[in-house]
Amino acid sequence: MNFNQLLCVGVCACLAMPVWAHVESSALRPESHAPAGVMSDHLHAKGEWMFGYRYLTSEYRGLYQGSSSITPEQAAAAGYSMVGRTMSMEMHMLDIMYAVSDQVTLMLMPMHMSMDMTMEGTGTMPMGGMQGMAHDSDAGMTMGDSMMGDPMMNDSMMDDHMMGSMSHSHGTSGWGDTNVSALIRLYASEGHSLHLTLGITVPTGSVDEKKPNGMFEHYGMQLGSGTWDLVPNLTYTGYRDRVSWGVQVGGTERLESANDSGFAFGDQRFATGWLGYRLAPWLSATARLEYEYEDQLSGEYNGAYPRKSPGDDTGNYGGEFVTAAVGFNALALRGPLAGVRLGLEWESRVDESYNGIQLGAEDGWSVSLSYAL
Ligand SMILES: [Cu+2]
DSSP, X not given: OOHHHHHHHHHHHHHHHHHHTTOOOSSOOGGGSOOTTOOSOOOOOTTOEEEEEEEEEEEEEEEEETTEEEOHHHHHHTTOSEEEEEEEEEEEEEEEEEESSSSEEEEEEOEEEEEEEEEEEXXXXXXXXXXXXXXXXXSSOOHHHHHTTOTTOOHHHHHHHHTTTOEEEEEEEEEOOEEEEEEEEEEEETTEEEEEEEEEEEOOSOSOOBOTTSOBOOGGGSSSOSSOEEOOEEEEEEEETTEEEEEEEEEEEEXXXXXXXXXXXXXXXXXXXXXXXXXXXXXXXXXXXXXXEEOOOEEOOSSOOOOSSGGGSTTSSOEEXXXXXXXXXXXXXXXXXXXXXXXXXXXXXXXXXXXXXXXXXXXXXXXXXXXXX
């Protein structure tokens, strides 16, 4: 957790802490929202608005090929002259909900993304190492081309070549895609609720992020998907006494085969389940497991991009992952902040099978702050 993230969590907690301490009510339960890392998990009563803020951050560190950890030298042997050393991603989201009826709640979720990556040379001369991944498309450029005096070569590329062992960092930030969803109640009884979420993401995020030398960023550092995507899910939640639980299955279906920059991210599928236990009328602790599957990318950049590091290859995206998470949900029951909810969840990847070579996910935090009226 860096300083910004700590500050964000700290401020949220301090704002709400005094009112949680001495309150009691049976009408509102802290566990009626899912853990902070789960979205579109609940509906509202007719006419109710909810204003929420969500914050997600994740850290990536260490190279993986399939399920095994590999060294930069092994990545060099696979043809890469640069590899990522660390990557951090931050997302700030607004979570606005309005219930048009008891059966249908609408949700709008714009997001702001920022990603930073540190890279290091693998210590190989690009000429030899890159031959294996030479590409026959003229859209991009291989290391061999650039070493032979390609006119597009500039100082910053030269730096990477000549100082292969040195590290540098780069990043992108801006508005990402916008989620628009309808949550439709299928079943509800005392202690049980089932709903279907029909969602799309509007491609408001840029897929045209470039490095200072004019070449495309790694695919994974674009701010949006650039395609209209379907993001449906099915959610069941329940509770009995102090215990609560939930299951959500869903995914992302790309509705277009390529965006304006020539590629499309892979489809995703996920299933997650959680258990909660109410420690106090205002506080519930949660534990969660998530399984995810994501396809590699299709298509390819339709402009110049470096092919030096794993993030520049469409095959080095997606895979199959299991993530474990623990957290808490708190709800202010009385006082000036009554009704304010705070969820905090920490997650860590416990099993992984990456497509190709990728930076491994280490851990991440989700924060959710919301108020309904
Ligand atoms: Cu809500």
